[in-house]
Amino acid sequence: MEKLAVRGRPREFDAQVALAAALRVFWTKGYEGASLTDLTEAMGITRPSLYAAFGNKEALFKQAFDLYEAEKLAYVAAALNAPTARGVAENLLYGAIDTVTGGECRGCMGVIAAVACQSAEPSLRNDIERRTESARKAMIDRMQRAIDEGDFTVPTDAEGITRYVLALLQGMSVQAGGGAKREELQQVAQAALAVWPSR
Amino acid sequence: MEKLAVRGRPREFDAQVALAAALRVFWTKGYEGASLTDLTEAMGITRPSLYAAFGNKEALFKQAFDLYEAEKLAYVAAALNAPTARGVAENLLYGAIDTVTGGECRGCMGVIAAVACQSAEPSLRNDIERRTESARKAMIDRMQRAIDEGDFTVPTDAEGITRYVLALLQGMSVQAGGGAKREELQQVAQAALAVWPSR
DNA sequence: CAGATTACATACTTATCGGTACAGAAGTTA
DNA sequence: TAACTTCTGTACCGATAAGTATGTAATCTG
Numbered sequence: 001m002e003k004l005a006v007r008g009r010p011r012e013f014d015a016q017v018a019l020a021a022a023l024r025v026f027w028t029k030g031y032e033g034a035s036l037t038d039l040t041e042a043m044g045i046t047r048p049s050l051y052a053a054f055g056n057k058e059a060l061f062k063q064a065f066d067l068y069e070a071e072k073l074a075y076v077a078a079a080l081n082a083p084t085a086r087g088v089a090e091n092l093l094y095g096a097i098d099t100v101t102g103g104e105c106r107g108c109m110g111v112i113a114a115v116a117c118q119s120a121e122p123s124l125r126n127d128i129e130r131r132t133e134s135a136r137k138a139m140i141d142r143m144q145r146a147i148d149e150g151d152f153t154v155p156t157d158a159e160g161i162t163r164y165v166l167a168l169l170q171g172m173s174v175q176a177g178g179g180a181k182r183e184e185l186q187q188v189a190q191a192a193l194a195v196w197p198s199r
Numbered sequence: 200m201e202k203l204a205v206r207g208r209p210r211e212f213d214a215q216v217a218l219a220a221a222l223r224v225f226w227t228k229g230y231e232g233a234s235l236t237d238l239t240e241a242m243g244i245t246r247p248s249l250y251a252a253f254g255n256k257e258a259l260f261k262q263a264f265d266l267y268e269a270e271k272l273a274y275v276a277a278a279l280n281a282p283t284a285r286g287v288a289e290n291l292l293y294g295a296i297d298t299v300t301g302g303e304c305r306g307c308m309g310v311i312a313a314v315a316c317q318s319a320e321p322s323l324r325n326d327i328e329r330r331t332e333s334a335r336k337a338m339i340d341r342m343q344r345a346i347d348e349g350d351f352t353v354p355t356d357a358e359g360i361t362r363y364v365l366a367l368l369q370g371m372s373v374q375a376g377g378g379a380k381r382e383e384l385q386q387v388a389q390a391a392l393a394v395w396p397s398r
Numbered sequence: 399c400a401g402a403t404t405a406c407a408t409a410c411t412t413a414t415c416g417g418t419a420c421a422g423a424a425g426t427t428a
Numbered sequence: 429t430a431a432c433t434t435c436t437g438t439a440c441c442g443a444t445a446a447g448t449a450t451g452t453a454a455t456c457t458g
Contacts, residue, residue: 008434009424033318116315119232160386167370167387174369187359188366195394207404208454
């Protein structure tokens with residue numbers, strides 16, 4: 001999977017570095033809010049180089065989103081490995097705080113994309129919806145396992161408790177995008193865990 | 200405050216009707232996603248008429264947001280009048296479901312505006328933040344009163360429980376924007392009320 | 399009626415959008 | 429070296445963005 005048989009002039013930039021720069025732009029400004037000028041300036045490459053390396057704006061966005069999921073959402077997969085449903089919720093809520101307030105970009109890119117791409121191309125909207133659905137399915141499966149294992153102290157439905165946790169995570173992202181500080185988001189996590197109905 | 204001393208040619212459209220049409224456009228497409236062509240077509244007026252009657256795009260948005268708050272967010276003020284904190288939460292959660300899935304527009308305009316206006320003019324962002332802050336402050340005050348009245352069964356902090364409820368409402372709006380059905384949002388409300396820590 | 403005032407419709411402005419044609423530069427292969 | 433391939437930089441494309449100049453139509457005041 002490495003660059004062998006490189007014919008022609010080699011490219012002068014690192015595609016992964018450029019993609020990471022594009023991710024930051026999309027993350028902060030959303031898909032439609034990020035112009036090609038914003039992107040090329042942040043990536044340090046020219047417009048034709050961008051198209052040659054990544055296809056077009058939509059393809060670039062999807063590749064940036066792949067990178068985001070791989071780097072920033074790794075904690076979700078790890079969080080689901082906690083031994084109890086409470087541990088999962090705890091990991092998800094506190095992990096989200098790090099992701100949405102940690103770096104230079106605020107909020108969850110998935111939430112930003114889902115909310116701000118209402119008038120984008122349908123193919124892009126479908127892609128975003130597919131990613132959201134995939135994450136939700138993983139959470140539902142984990143919650144169903146917790147129910148089967150008797151974690152919950154009250155009758156619980158896997159899809160409902162998942163949508164509940166998801167709403168909290170999404171709301172925290174909205175608040176982070178609005179400027180909420182880490183401590184303020186910790187209040188949300190603490191309130192949620194104070195009433196969490198499982199071991 | 201009525202139209203007296205009308206000199207000159209009278210306008211041929213109802214400004215309130217046109218503003219309601221503009222609201223629907225902003226609600227579904229966001230501020231930046233709504234073009235003047237979208238707006239004028241929906242409002243049934245021409246571009247110069249729009250500028251004469253409402254100022255410019257940003258001023259039109261603010262007036263549309265005023266209308267939104269007056270019409271669609273009236274339930275918030277009513278919800279805060281419930282006798283107990285549980286009643287407030289119940290009213291807010293179920294009222295939100297009606298607002299975000301009720302009509303032709305999905306999601307909460309405040310959430311859409313806050314998330315999708317990251318690259319809009321600062322004056323607009325400040326306006327949105329001011330509105331969000333105002334709603335949160337009203338909720339904090341109500342929750343503090345509930346705490347003082349002994350509604351809560353566990354030690355509770357007004358700002359924390361407010362941010363928690365707000366996160367749920369915002370998350371429900373995100374899910375509604377992503378196509379969630381009324382029944383799916385009811386799962387969120389039910390899960391939240393099942394663990395709600397007050398009378 | 400005449401004049402002032404305001405609204406309407408067409409057509410335009412400048413700026414920016416995503417995307418690309420083209421020519422030259424920088425490598426590999428023979 | 430020559431031929432080939434691929435990348436880079438400039439300068440451009442048509443479409444659309446927000447906003448407006450201008451002439452005309454409709455109403456009120458005198």
